[in-house]
Structures are given as structure tokens and as C-alpha cells.
Amino acid sequence: MTEPTIRTGTPNDFTRMVAHFDLVFGEAPNDEGLDNFKQWLEFDRVILAEDAGELVGTAGANSYRVTVPGGDTVAAAGLTIVAVRPTHRRSGLLRRMMRRHLEDVRDRGEAASMLYASESSIYGRFGYGSAAPSGEISLQRSHGAFRRDIPAARGTYRLLDLAAADAIMRQIHPLATAGVPGALVLREPDWVRRMVDYPSRREGHTPWRVLIYDRDGEPRGYARYRQKDGWGDGGPEGTVAVRDVQALDGEAFVALWRFLLDIDLSMTIAATHRPVPDPLRLLLADPRRLVEKSSDGLWVRPLDVPALLAARRYRVPGSVVIEVSDEFFEAGGRYQLEGGPDGATCEPTAAAAEISLGVEQLGAVYLGGQALDDLAWVGLIQGDAAAIRRANDMFSWPITPHNTLHF
Numbered sequence: 001m002t003e004p005t006i007r008t009g010t011p012n013d014f015t016r017m018v019a020h021f022d023l024v025f026g027e028a029p030n031d032e033g034l035d036n037f038k039q040w041l042e043f044d045r046v047i048l049a050e051d052a053g054e055l056v057g058t059a060g061a062n063s064y065r066v067t068v069p070g071g072d073t074v075a076a077a078g079l080t081i082v083a084v085r086p087t088h089r090r091s092g093l094l095r096r097m098m099r100r101h102l103e104d105v106r107d108r109g110e111a112a113s114m115l116y117a118s119e120s121s122i123y124g125r126f127g128y129g130s131a132a133p134s135g136e137i138s139l140q141r142s143h144g145a146f147r148r149d150i151p152a153a154r155g156t157y158r159l160l161d162l163a164a165a166d167a168i169m170r171q172i173h174p175l176a177t178a179g180v181p182g183a184l185v186l187r188e189p190d191w192v193r194r195m196v197d198y199p200s201r202r203e204g205h206t207p208w209r210v211l212i213y214d215r216d217g218e219p220r221g222y223a224r225y226r227q228k229d230g231w232g233d234g235g236p237e238g239t240v241a242v243r244d245v246q247a248l249d250g251e252a253f254v255a256l257w258r259f260l261l262d263i264d265l266s267m268t269i270a271a272t273h274r275p276v277p278d279p280l281r282l283l284l285a286d287p288r289r290l291v292e293k294s295s296d297g298l299w300v301r302p303l304d305v306p307a308l309l310a311a312r313r314y315r316v317p318g319s320v321v322i323e324v325s326d327e328f329f330e331a332g333g334r335y336q337l338e339g340g341p342d343g344a345t346c347e348p349t350a351a352a353a354e355i356s357l358g359v360e361q362l363g364a365v366y367l368g369g370q371a372l373d374d375l376a377w378v379g380l381i382q383g384d385a386a387a388i389r390r391a392n393d394m395f396s397w398p399i400t401p402h403n404t405l406h407f
């Protein structure tokens with residue numbers, strides 16, 4: 001085997017890329033949605049590896065902004081379409097493409113790279129840490145009763161199809177996710193992909209429906225769901241599959257779930273891309289019946305450590321000298337971090353390090369969901385006990401990190 005060459009992709013490569021994805025991911029070819037997929041890719045960020053003219057490796061990135069603790073957003077690349085042809089696997093091709101991707105992120109001045117992983121064993125070595133877990137839940141409708149002390153909703157419901165709900169979803173989504181660490185700002189091509197509903201991908205479900213909850217004449221939240229009918233010996237056994245619940249306040253959250261958990265003829269309600277833990281648990285009279293499964297979700301790979309650390313807020317004021325090591329790229333260094341609820345600074349320093357951690361661990365704790373002292377407890381972060389405790393309190397954050405845009 002010769003050494004594959006690596007170059008930037010162009011839209012002309014798209015057809016070959018699709019055949020490559022079908023091969024690598026083991027998917028049956030499906031033409032539906034390819035136009036939108038093409039528009040969704042940023043070709044000047046697509047990396048292609050070729051061996052004797054054959055496409056053998058792909059990686060790409062989208063230019064996102066991600067919300068950090070405190071509510072600001074920073075520029076961060078969303079790594080996607082990583083695929084190496086089975087004939088060329090484990091020969092270092094991903095390693096080469098990762099290096100090129102991180103160089104591109106650095107050259108563009110983005111603070112971090114992010115991804116969703118097909119397998120959780122792959123990306124730690126490249127400096128990515130799991131930062132915002134993603135949950136899946138399911139509940140039997142027969143166990144969907146709320147606690148009696150949950151206040152009743154005062155508003156009203158509407159059901160729309162996707163196209164009719166477009167403007168409301170675009171209005172609610174950024175407001176509902178503002179301040180949620182890990183939430184991405186959707187680009188226009190992300191909206192376009194979210195708003196299409198390909199029959200071949202429904203797996204027997206209805207088209208998406210959008211439930212709107214209004215109060216005082218204003219939309220306060222929406223939920224996107226679809227149904228699948230089913231009949232058993234005892235009667236109806238339908239399923240409700242929920243994909244996106246966005247609420248501007250707790251009352252709207254309660255109202256949307258009250259509706260979703262009590263749709264006639266349904267037996268099972270399932271939802272994906274949920275925060276972990278799911279606040280739905282708080283509403284249920286019998287919360288143990290809620291089956292929750294969690295996965296590693298959004299991974300963060302710090303690139304510009306001082307910019308990243310200065311961009312977020314810290315739960316309690318404090319100061320700590322952090323030594324960051326980076327075995328794969330060049331984001332390491334020693335930094336003096338001063339931060340609190342109102343802002344932060346982060347500068348290179350020659351002072352002695354109080355805490356040492358890898359860039360992967362920094363990625364994991366950055367959004368405030370992964371406790372720093374748990375990583376220290378198992379030996380993945382080093383430092384004296386007082387500094388670890390101080391940094392733990394600074395980095396923790398009261399809002400659960402969560403993102404619903406799988407890229």
C-alpha cells in the first residue's frame with residue numbers, strides 16, 4: 001500500500017464521498033436528502049485522503065459557535081464525516097487527518113474542536129473529552145402520571161406540521177438554549193436539515209408533528225414528535241417518538257410533557273438527545289419508571305486554552321495555576337486562571353502549577369458537567385487537595401450542559 005495523499009475536498013467530490021460513507025458506515029445507499037447534505041458540508045473544511053486515485057479517508061468540519069458557562073458563545077469546529085476505508089484502517093490515516101483538522105482549527109482562530117463519536121474509545125487520544133452527555137429515555141404511558149403538586153398549565157396547545165412551525169421553532173430555539181453550556185448556534189443549513197422529513201427515514205412513523213404551547217397569546221415552547229401505531233392483544237400499543245423539546249420556562253416544559261405523555265392510543269413514549277439527568281424525572285409521580293440511558297454526547301477538544309478559559313464564567317471566584325499537557329497537538333501550557341461569576345482572565349505564567357491535567361480532561365470539565373475532583377480522585381488530574389477543591393468549585397456550573405444538534 002502506498003502512502004495516501006491528503007487534500008481539501010470540493011463539491012465535485014461529493015458523489016464519491018457518499019459512496020465512501022455507505023461503504024464505511026455499512027449503510028444501504030439512499031438518495032433522499034443528499035442535496036441538503038451537500039449544502040450542509042463546508043467543503044473548504046473537508047479533508048480527503050486518496051490512494052492511487054481511490055478515496056480512502058474523509059474528515060470534515062462545520063463552523064459553529066458553542067455556548068459556554070455564563071452564556072457567551074465561542075467559535076468552535078464541529079468535526080464530522082470521519083471515515084476510513086476498511087482496506088486502509090489502522091494505518092495511521094485518522095491520525096494524519098486529525099492533525100490536519102487541528103491545524104485548520106488553529107489557523108482559523110477557533111478555540112476548540114468538538115465532535116460526536118461513533119465509538120467512545122477513539123478520540124481521547126486526540127485530546128477530546130466527553131463534555132455534554134446525551135440521554136435517551138423511555139416511559140410507559142401507564143406510568144406517566146405527574147406528582148399532584150406540579151402546578152397545572154394555564155396555556156393552550158396547537159399542533160402544526162413542520163413547515164408551519166418553522167418560524168416558531170426558529171424563534172424559540174435560540175432563547176430556550178441561551179445559557180445552556182454546550183448548546184450550538186444552528187447554522188442555516190442545520191435548520192434546513194432539521195426541517196425536512198424524508199419518508200424513507202421514518203421507519204413506519206408518521207411525519208413530524210410540532211406541538212406548540214402558547215400562553216397569553218405567545219408561543220412559550222415546542223416539541224417535535226412523531227407516532228407509530230401498534231395494536232396488541234390488549235388494545236392499542238402505539239409509540240410516541242420525541243426528538244426536540246424546547247421550553248422558555250418551567251411551566252411550558254411541564255405543559256409540553258403533560259401532553260406528550262398522554263396521547264391517546266400510545267403505550268410507549270421515547271425521546272432522544274435529552275439532558276442527563278433528565279428534568280422530566282422531577283415531574284413524575286413514579287420516577288423510577290423512567291428508563292434513562294446516557295451516552296458520551298458532545299466531546300470538546302480545547303485548542304486555544306487561554307481564550308477558552310477566559311470566555312466562560314466560574315461558579316465561585318478564585319484563582320488557580322493550571323498546567324495543561326497536550327500529547328497530540330500544541331494546546332499545552334501553564335496558565336494563571338482568575339475567574340468568577342462576572343468574568344475571567346487566563347494568561348501564560350511561569351508560576352508553579354497547582355493543578356496538572358491533560359487537554360482531554362480540560363475538555364471534559366470545561367462545560368461544567370464533569371466534576372473536576374472526580375477526575376482527580378481516579379488519578380486523571382493531579383494537584384494538591386486544596387487547589388483541586390478550589391478548581392472544582394470554580395469549574396462546576398448549575399446548568400446541565402446539553403446540546404441537541406447531532407452533527
Ligand SMILES: CC(C)(COP(=O)(O)OP(=O)(O)OC[C@H]1O[C@@H](n2cnc3c(N)ncnc32)[C@H](O)[C@@H]1OP(=O)(O)O)[C@@H](O)C(=O)NCCC(=O)NCCS
Nearest residue numbers: 082083084089090091092093094095116117118119121122
Ligand atoms: C474509526 C476510524 C476512523 C479509525 O481510522 P484509522 O485510520 O483506522 O485510525 P488510525 O490508524 O489513525 O488510528 C489511530 C489510533 O486510534 C486507534 N483507533 C482507531 N479506531 C479505533 C476504534 N474504533 N476503537 C479504538 N481505537 C481505535 C488506533 O488503534 C490508533 O491507536 P494508537 O495511536 O494508540 O496506535 C476508522 O476505523 C473508521 O472509519 N471506522 C468506521 C467509521 C467510524 O466509526 N468513523 C468515526 C465517526 S465519529
